[in-house]
Amino acid sequence: MANTITLDDCTGVLQIVSDQCLVPSQTDLSYCRCNICQTYVQRTIFGINPENNVNSITMTHLQQGRESQHTLCLYHWTFFRIPTRLTPNATQQQWTERDVGRSSTISTSLGTHPDTPQALIITLDTEYNIDAERFTTIDAFLHLSPTLPDDWYQVHKQLNDGTEYPRSVFRDLRTVAQGGTFVELYQRDSFTYTLGFDDTKPGCTAPLPSDALYLAVRCGRPFGREQNNQHYGNENDPCRFRVRYMLAPMALAHGDVLGPLPIAQSTYHTYSVLVGGYDAATVFDPFGPIPGYVDHNGLQAVTRFRPNPGRDNNRVKEARGYYILRVAHRGFVDGAIAPNETRVGCVAFGAGAPPMMRHYTIVTTDSRDASLYLTTGQLEPRYQLSYALGGNTGGQIWEGSAMPLSTVHVRRNKRPTPSAYDMAIRAPVTTLSTSPCYVDDPYEYHIRVALDTALRATADGLLPTLFAIRPQLLSAEGPRYGSAGWPAAGETIPIVTPFSHGGTGHVCCGQFRYFVLRGIPPDIEAIVRLDLSFDFLAEPPGLPPMPTALPPRPPQALSNQSARRFPPPLPPVPPRRPPPGADPFVPSTSTHARLQGLFIKRHQCPSAADIRADRTGCIGRCSLSYLVRYDPFSGASSYVDSTVVTSGLAPLSAESESADFYIGVQALRDERAEFTLSLSSRPRQRLVEAYGCSRLLHFCPEEQGDVGNASLDAENPIMQATSAARSSRAPPLPQQLALALMLGAICAGRSAAWMTRRTRRIPV
Known part of the structure; x- marks a missing residue:
């Protein structure tokens, strides 16, 4: 015999729908059809996955990170108590994240500390009904309070004005946005709800309820609708779902690992990392489906489907993302750095107007280590994670990587600022080199590296990263005249080789690189040749071999009619590009190495x-x-x-002591170049003047002859005196003419003419 039972007849006591339900083996009615009315019998479950087919009010105490599976008959309720404090001594939470097929963990050192703020993450997913080709739909609400009303279990209670549960029991149904404790989650097939993250409050945290909160879930009918209206299921088709919660500490320290943790679309999870001034790295690993919808297999849904909870075509649900956080303290330090040391650091976007900066210093002693060469690079990606988690780099810097920093400023003996510095490079330039003018003095180089604010840095393609710098101190010392390192007569030797070949020949970014030649006498001329190197380029241009060095110029014999004050100029440098005979200057059409100029100056550095x-x-x-x-x-x-430069020769008697000469190689702005410097030398040339004696002037004059020299000026008093002596010769005396006539008479009749020619070497 069947009875007609509706929800209006439910009062919390057992209602017999049909006599057949009394003998389950003799009825075709389902358990849910026989138990339309849920009884007020209360059960408390400490664990997960309670048994099904229990017609009572169940309160399940969920455990951290453990998924609990449930089955509910149509219109029935079930409740969950969710603790907001970690279990004592529970330093780890572990579970299997079914949606991504990975093992998840929350392992933190400060998680159990009472002062550590916690974030609560709740996930619920309904089962996909393959026969009906849709996700089941449920209604739920959260009560964000550790206490429940006394009649919380009376799910059939209805007020005189028709108000149904839960409004008939939970009188204060103000939402969280309204300052209340009620959260409506109606008509859902899944949801991800978080508490504790609040980037609008100090510390980006919001307090959780002091001890616990409660989740209520009902299968079927929407709230506020009549029982005969359209519902989400049928009496023979119960709702199946799984629910889980995690507590994630929001203050992270060294060694903490979180994840994979779920995150809903368009939401924020905010953590604070306990660090010192400069000693932490955080590794963020996001994954999961792209924002949108997924089917029951977790695959990205095609565009024609949209979630439609409560309807027959509810074939997809909203996708959620996942992430992993790992935190490690590396003890990054700035300050003093040693030559050839690879120093790893981390930079993030600058907050506000100033960029995020790191400062380093390195000290020189004299000309043997006066110049600075600095390499910057991004830590090779395969080493970033292991280094952040306590490993080492193996000395690896990503060679050829893009510049990881916005700017690098260098200043001698003072900390640089964005407006006061000796030199600077900006991305994408990765190396710099610079020399002081007075290479014999000790210096302290101050190095400032910075990453701009997010807007400026991302416009340059830069992101927070682990970077590495490696300073090297290069010598500015050249050979001393007369030492074993000075080239012999007729010899040309390289004194500076390209940096890529293990030498010190590198210059960058409009700077000068200085090298000093010691103790050159005034009658010795140094010849310095510069040749650009292309080996450091990715694709070196094909160039002919470097020409041989210039030979020393031999003494020249000049007649008194052709003697010149200046000797012939140096032979032109054979061009390496283009071929001989063409213009030695070629248009700039590529990224070949290029320089501004080559200088040499006595006593001080050129500029x-x-x-x-x-x-x-x-x-x-x-x-x-x-x-x-x-x-x-x-x-x-x-x-x-x-090209070639020469030191020149001092005017006679103007310079009497040996002096140091400074070679300066100037780079073009924002360009780097490598080069070779070769050195040769030659002495002051001794010029020869020829004199002729005839039968009329057979005695050679005793006066000093004219001397030509490449370094003599027209105003040189010595030159003026020499010229005046030659031009003021007296005419022949009468005695000399008489003697000549007498000798001619003695030799009369002979048709012989003679001429005596003598050559005198004129010292200079």
């Missing part, structure tokens, strides 16, 4: 201030040769790959 305004040379005892030429009309630039 851009020494260049004459018309660019025809440099001021004082200085010589300059350009490797770049600018067209005055079009502004186009042309370049050569090698």
Whole structure:
């Protein structure tokens, strides 16, 4: 015999739907059809996966990280108590994240500390009904309070005005946004709900309920609808779902690992990392489906489907993302750094106007380590994670990697600022080199590296990362005249080789690199040749072999009619590009190595201030040769790959002591180059003047002859005196003429003419 039972007849006591239900073996009715009315019998479950087919009010105490599976008949309720405090001594939570097929863990050192703020993450997913081709739909609400009303279990309670459960029992149904404790999660097939993350409050945290909160889930009918209206299921088709919660500490320390943790779309999870001034790395590993919807296999849904909870075509659900956080303290330090030391650091986006900066210092002693060469690079990606988690780099810097920093500033003896520095490079330049003017003095180089604010850095393609710098101190010392390192007569030796070949020949970014030649006497001329190197480029251009060194110029015999005050100029440097006979300056069409100029100056370092305004040379005892030429009309630039400068010879008696000469190699702005410097020398040339004696002037004069020298000026008093002596010779005396006539008479009749010629070497 069947009875007609509806939800309105339910009062919390057992209702017999049919006599057949009393003998389950003799009825075709399902358990849920026989138990339309849920009884008020209360059960408490400490664990997971309670037994099914229990017509009572169940309160399940969930455990951290453990998934619990449940089955509910249509219109029935079940409740969950969710603790908001970690279990004592529970330093780890472990579970299997079914959606991504990975083992998850929350292992933290501060998680159980009472002052550590916790975040609560709750996930619920309904089962996919293959026969109906849809996800089951449930209604749920959260009660964010550790206490429940006394009649919380009376799910059939209805007020006189028709108000149904839960509004009939939970009188204060203000939402969290309204300052209440009620959270509605109606008509859902899944959800991810978090508490504790709040980036609008100090510390980005919001307090959880003091001890626990409660979750209530009902299968079937939407709230506020009549029982005969459309519902989410049928009496013979119960709801099946799984639920889980995790507590994630929001203050992380060294060695902490979290994840994979789920995160809903368009939400934020905010953590604080306990660090010192400069000693931590955080590794973030996001994964999971892209934002959108997934089917019951967790695969990305095709575009024609949309979630439709409560309807027959509810074939997809909203996708959720996952992430892993690992935190490690590496003890990063700035400050003093040793030569050839690879120092790893981390940078993040600058907060506000100033960029995020790190400062380092390195000290020099004298000319043997006066110049600084600095390499920057990104830590090779395969080493970043292991290094952040306590491993080592194996000395690996990602060679050829893009510049990981926005700027690098260098200043001698003072900390640089964005407006006060000796030199700077910006991304994408990765190396720099610089020399002080007074190479014999000790210096302290201050190095400042920085990453700009997020807007500026991302515009340059830069992100927070682990970086590495390696400073090297290079020698500026050249050979001393007369030492074993000085080239012998007729010999040319390299004194600086390219940096990529293990030498010190590198310059960058408009800077000067200085090298000093010691103790050159005034009658010795140093000849310095520069040749650009292309080996450090990715694709070195094909160039002919470097020409042989210039031979020393031999003494020249000049007649008194052709004697010149200046000797012939140095032979031109054979161009390496283009072929001989063409213009030695070639247009700039590629990324070949290029330089601005080569200088040599007596006693002090050359600088851009020494260049004459018309660019025809440099001021004082200085010589300059350009490797770049600018067209005055079009502004186009042309370049050569090698050049020569000479120290010149001092005017006679103007310089009597040996002196040091400084070689300066100037780079173009924002360009780097490697080069070879070769050295040879030659003494002051001894010039010869020829004299002739005839039958009328057979005695050679005793006066000093004229002397030509490459370094004599027209105003030289010695030169003026010599010229005056030669031009003021007295005419022949009468006695000399008489003697000549007498000798001619004695030799009369002979048709012989004679001439005596003598040559005298004139010392200079």
